[in-house]
Amino acid sequence: MSGTWLGMPAFPRNAEAALGNSRLRANLRKATHTIRARRAAGVDEMPGWAKLRARGAAVKDAALRDLDKHLLRAEEAVTTAGGRVHWAADAAEANTIVTELVKATGHREVVKVKSMATQEIGLNEALAAEGITAYETDLAELIVQLGDDLPSHILVPAIHRGRAEIREIFRDRMAAWGRPAPDGLGDDPRALAEAARLHLRERFLASKVAVSGANFLVAETGTLVVLESEGNGRMCLTLPETLISVVGIEKIVPTWQDLAVFLELLPRSSTGERMNPYTSMWTGAAEGQEFHLVLLDNGRTGVLADEIGRQALRCIRCSACLNVCPVYERAGGHAYGSVYPGPIGAILTPQLRGTATPLDASLPYASSLCGACYDVCPVAIDIPEVLVHLRARVPHPPAERAGLAAAGWLLDRPGRLRAAQRLAGRLRGLVPRRRLPGPGAAWTDTRDVPPVPAESFRDWWRRTGGEDR
Amino acid sequence: MTGRGSRERILARIRAATAGLPPVPDAAGPPPAPRERTEAEIVRTAELFAARVRDYRATVHLVAPGGVPAAVAGALAGRGARRVVRPGGLPVEWPAGDGVEFLADEPPLTAAELDAADGVLTGCAAAVAETGTIVLDAGAGQGRRALTLLPDYHLCVVRAGQIVPGVPEVLGRLDPARPLTWISGPSATSDIELDRVEGVHGPRTLEVIVELPAV
Amino acid sequence: MxxxxxxxxxxxxxxxxxxxxxxxxxxxxxxxxxxxxxxxxxxxxxxxxxxxxxxxxxxxxxxxxxxxxxxxxxxxxxxxxxxxxxxxxxxxxxxxxxxxxxxxxxxxxxxxxxxxxxxxxxxxxxxxxxxxxLDRTDVGAYFPHRVTYHPTCHSLRGLRAGDRPLRLLRAVRGLELVPLAAADECCGFGGTFAVKNAAVSAAMCADKVANVLNTGAEVLCAADNSCLMHIGGTLARQRAGVRVMHLAEILAQTEDAR
Structure with a gap:
């Protein structure tokens, strides 16, 4: 039913393959630059952004500090309001819970609101294995699902696709999933959005079970919050008889009033809008619906235990860090091999999944540490700090370890450094400028090597006392 | 059902991970205290609200006190809406318009009936000027959530006194126990090459009437 | 001092x-x-x-x-x-x-x-x-060339150096400072990133070099020789004819020294 992240090679190889795809690069470049400019305009307009950002970080920290109390409070509030709360330690358990809940309704089809948590646990695949079809309803998720593709962006999962490709996917694949694409469908985004509207309309009206995630869960009231743009979220949250929401435990905010901070931070960071078109909030069983809340750990408590890494749990999934990241812009989202791509993915995935695979171990290095991600993060996650922290934890290749050990030995004593500099100065004529051997070849593939000077600075200083130019 | 053992396990892991951490002070602070506003302030806030809603490419009419019925009739005529859904608890004088049939939600209209209607007329619970946002709470004059979702045209009446300056203020006016829908312009998507297209699954047209206070 | x-x-x-x-x-x-x-x-x-x-x-x-x-x-x-x-x-x-x-x-x-x-x-x-x-922006330098400046990530976002380097360069006599498009974008050096993720690093540098060449500058200046080694190495490979110089080397030059 859809592609898989399993068995992907390490990030550098994936990125290199993506760099060779000129259409992908053009799509990504256009999209990231557009959304980057929109965010900048939205944030610049807002007075006191720095203060708001600091409060966002502080509220999340407060929520994480007493996460157990807040979760219990939310559980009580949701239960009091007629909902049922389930706890899932890992992906398998969450999938089992949701599958059983859907089966209990007697229905075999569910409509889905775009949700990172359900992608993280592979819910659609788990449901399919039990004969239940999950229909994605967000336009970009629909494009990904119809195209038997993988998401490549947190906010705009089909960001890697251009309009012509989307038209092809709709024309070729819509009929297999429901109402076919209209005859003579063009590639104007307006026409494509209309085709999606028609394709999903009857599905919404007939749907009995919906699965969602949530952007926020308010501990003191038990209120769930979903931000969206298209209205597919409202359709799924409102019309079906049964609603199942899978929510990561870090989505909690302590108080109702805390929402103000995030409703101001998230839309501007995410799409650059003052506010997204639709936000739904509900507490327990709304308007007679049957409501289930599945609280998901799946590695989050492990992240919480890491003093430096835990700040990643503040993330509100705005994707601002993806949009400014020069590495993401060139490598694309698939290279990260996870539903969480880009800078936040590079620190979240290795913490949630571990670093046992070559791909996961390579993610902390998928950054030049330029810091653009930290600058735009609305909850001030110091992504470069966490990347560096994780780099100290992953296994290092033996050749690199030997090289850095040798460099460390040289730099440890000024005398050793001076001796090495003198040796290099004497051999300077032998250093190839355009083709280094071994690992140095990665440098000289595209770059010349600077000439080695005859005399190092320290030897010059020693010789002249710094007087002679 | 699974999950009982997991509840205790997750809570225990959280406690182990956060054990000994110093407390974090309350960061969000109290909500802004409500205060009396002058008529002039209310009008200025309403004007900002109108400008921000227009930025979302929605139509906004500012009307004098008592001007709502005429504005409703004008808007429905302009739209050509003949069959319009009317939630319970709407001020009786608002549904106006020659030849317009207003559909009450009693007994509840089916999804298909709502889908087939030309539009829906509602009030709101509160609104936010800064972001051009209308908040519905399924209360009187608003109806259950499906009413403002399935018809393709939403005509919403906002009284100027319901508009607060910003998001922090509006939360204090809302009841979290009610299902809330925040609406900022018509439904939209930017999923195709980041081009914004108004109108996907929600109402493709949003029209707003703001009733100003007497001055 | x-x-x-x-x-x-x-x-x-x-x-x-x-x-x-x-x-x-x-x-x-x-x-x-x-x-x-x-x-x-x-x-x-x-x-x-x-x-x-x-x-x-x-x-x-x-x-x-x-x-x-x-x-x-x-x-x-x-x-x-x-x-x-x-x-x-x-x-x-x-x-x-x-x-x-x-x-x-x-x-x-x-x-x-x-x-x-x-x-x-x-x-x-x-x-x-x-x-x-030292409270100086005019350091008495003379450098009669067309120069563009790359701010480098760690000066810009780490140290928050702001426009200090630009103020120094603007005060250099004879120097024509031309703005660099997308100046705040990383050049792709990133220390060992340049070899561990060589393909992405090179792609980032290619865009940086294109922006540098578009300025028509004779000299690309920065306050970090690691970034300049990377950009300069690419410029040299392309025989682009643009020199790279550390900020200090421009500011040290005076009319007397010519």
Whole structure:
């Protein structure tokens, strides 16, 4: 039913393959630059952004500090309001819970609101294995699902696709999933959005079970919050008889009033809008619906235990860090091999999944540490700090370890450094400028090597006392 | 059902991970205290609200006190809406318009009936000027959530006194126990090459009437 | 004022002319410059590649060597940023209290943390030192060429150097400063990133080079020779005819010297 992240090679190889795809690069470049400019305009307009950002970080920290109390409070509030709360330690358990809940309704089809948590646990695949079809309803998720593709962006999962490709996917694949694409469908985004509207309309009206995630869960009231743009979220949250929401435990905010901070931070960071078109909030069983809340750990408590890494749990999934990241812009989202791509993915995935695979171990290095991600993060996650922290934890290749050990030995004593500099100065004529051997070849593939000077600075200083130019 | 053992396990892991951490002070602070506003302030806030809603490419009419019925009739005529859904608890004088049939939600209209209607007329619970946002709470004059979702045209009446300056203020006016829908312009998507297209699954047209206070 | 020059291991070994230019410039501006011979490296490459223990050992060495100076000048935005921004985080990871609200469980201050707190506030990137400490933007330089400036990530977002380098360059007589498009974007160097993710690094640099060439500048200037080695190496490979120069080397030039 859809592609898989399993068995992907390490990030550098994936990125290199993506760099060779000129259409992908053009799509990504256009999209990231557009959304980057929109965010900048939205944030610049807002007075006191720095203060708001600091409060966002502080509220999340407060929520994480007493996460157990807040979760219990939310559980009580949701239960009091007629909902049922389930706890899932890992992906398998969450999938089992949701599958059983859907089966209990007697229905075999569910409509889905775009949700990172359900992608993280592979819910659609788990449901399919039990004969239940999950229909994605967000336009970009629909494009990904119809195209038997993988998401490549947190906010705009089909960001890697251009309009012509989307038209092809709709024309070729819509009929297999429901109402076919209209005859003579063009590639104007307006026409494509209309085709999606028609394709999903009857599905919404007939749907009995919906699965969602949530952007926020308010501990003191038990209120769930979903931000969206298209209205597919409202359709799924409102019309079906049964609603199942899978929510990561870090989505909690302590108080109702805390929402103000995030409703101001998230839309501007995410799409650059003052506010997204639709936000739904509900507490327990709304308007007679049957409501289930599945609280998901799946590695989050492990992240919480890491003093430096835990700040990643503040993330509100705005994707601002993806949009400014020069590495993401060139490598694309698939290279990260996870539903969480880009800078936040590079620190979240290795913490949630571990670093046992070559791909996961390579993610902390998928950054030049330029810091653009930290600058735009609305909850001030110091992504470069966490990347560096994780780099100290992953296994290092033996050749690199030997090289850095040798460099460390040289730099440890000024005398050793001076001796090495003198040796290099004497051999300077032998250093190839355009083709280094071994690992140095990665440098000289595209770059010349600077000439080695005859005399190092320290030897010059020693010789002249710094007087002679 | 699974999950009982997991509840205790997750809570225990959280406690182990956060054990000994110093407390974090309350960061969000109290909500802004409500205060009396002058008529002039209310009008200025309403004007900002109108400008921000227009930025979302929605139509906004500012009307004098008592001007709502005429504005409703004008808007429905302009739209050509003949069959319009009317939630319970709407001020009786608002549904106006020659030849317009207003559909009450009693007994509840089916999804298909709502889908087939030309539009829906509602009030709101509160609104936010800064972001051009209308908040519905399924209360009187608003109806259950499906009413403002399935018809393709939403005509919403906002009284100027319901508009607060910003998001922090509006939360204090809302009841979290009610299902809330925040609406900022018509439904939209930017999923195709980041081009914004108004109108996907929600109402493709949003029209707003703001009733100003007497001055 | 007595200034300790931390020339950095890269400049020491590969770009001595930059160090010499700093000495010339600071002396011209009335500073007494000292180069403590015991210095080697700030530890950035090791820490940022994931070899924290080796990096911390080098950091300790730096703190020992520069403990006594009124001011330490570093002609590298990324090394200055390593010392000022990352040393405190390393100290925090070693048991000191972390900045921010969600603090560490372990309080206390190690000797390393104390040294970091004492030394690092007096460490300056060259442009910061000139503008903030010496209060100079016109340093009496003369450089009659068309120049564009790449701000480098760690100066821009680490040190928050702002427009200090540009103010210095604008005050250089004869110099025509031309703006660089997308200047705030990373050039793709990133230390070992340049070889570990060589393809992405090269792609980033290709865009940087295209923007540089579009300016029509004769000289690309930056306050960090590592980035310049990467961009300059690409320019040289393309035989683009644009020179790269460290900020210090431009600011050191005077009309007399011509």
């Amino acid at each position: 007595r200034v300790g020059l931390f020339v950095t291991c890269v400049n020491d070994t590969l770009f001595p002319e930059t160090g010499k230019a700093v000495v010339t410039l600071l002396r011209r501006l009335g500073c007494e410059v000292d180069f403590p011979m015991a210095q080697t490296c700030c530890g950035q490459m090791h820490v940022n590649t994931g070899y924290r223990d080796e990096g911390v050992r080098l950091a300790r060495g730096f703190l020992d060597v520069f403990a006594g100076y009124q001011a330490v000048v570093v002609p590298s935005g990324s090394c200055a940023s390593m010392i000022r921004e990352q040393y405190p985080k390393l100290a925090a990871g070693m048991g000191a209290s972390r900045p921010g609200a969600f603090a560490s469980a372990h309080g206390g201050r190690s000797p390393f943390a104390r040294a970091v707190a004492e030394v690092t506030p007096r460490v300056y990137d060259l442009a910061e030192f000139l503008v903030d400490v």
